Amino acid sequence: MLAMALGLSAGLATSPAMGQQQGEHPHEKQKWPQATLQAEANAEIAQDTVKITLAAELSDATQTAVADALTKTLQDTMAQAKAGAKGKDIQISSGNYRIWPMNDKDGKITNWRGRAEILMESTDFVAASELAASVSDRMPVADLRFSVSPQKRAKKEEALLAEAAQAFRDRAKALAEAFGYAGYSIKTVNLGGSGARFEAAPRMAAMAAGKASMPLEGGTEMVSVSINGSIFLHSAQKSTSQQ
Secondary structure, eight states, X not given: OEEEEEEEEEEEEOOHHHHSOTTOOGGGOXXXXXXEEEEEEEEEEEOXXXXXXXXXXXXXXXHHHHHHHHHHHHHHHHHHHHHHHTTSSEEEEEEEEEEEEEEOTTSOXXXXXXXXXXXXXXXXXXXXXXXXXXXXXXXXXXXXXXXXXXXHHHHHHHHHHHHHHHHHHHHHHHHHHHTTOSEEEEEEEEXXXXXXXEOOHHHHHHHHHOSSOOOOOOOEEEEEEEEEEEEEXXXXXGOOOOO
């Protein structure tokens, strides 16, 4: 799927290096008109990476009591998760760790609360789901997000770049012909891109609510590569067309 736009500059551009042909006197330089073009290639690709956040929240009368209990829960769960991740494509790391006081209406501390997180990331949805379920009695799933891995995104962008470049060349040639010019030469080229994410929110809610493992299903992302630039339009007598 290709989307393309073009615009003609209002003025004329002169290029000293390109405006003078061999054997041409300097005062015979021709001012070639300049045009701006844009071409874009898009593709929708499936998300292949899941990021799961496990979290535990505890409360007690003192800060020390909360810290001790939360640290033990975090250490035990981390050890269990790492053991379960051995030999599997699952990365385990620590997340946020926070302890804060709870106050009454008069500002007096009534008790303390704490929250600790463990982060899981994997391209193996089945293994990640099973591992998260196995430790959910200590730290249940608090958040679930899907994304496209950098490797998959880079491979798709490489293919889209070739499509966008060909679209730019085709557009430049068509523009030159439409206005009666024999060809064109490229002045500037700029590369850009963007991505829109579509996540599977219903799956996230279901996973967070239950302890049993369940199939995870990611959404899709729209990946795009855009090329914009400017070209010189050449007359028939001075054609240096690039196609």
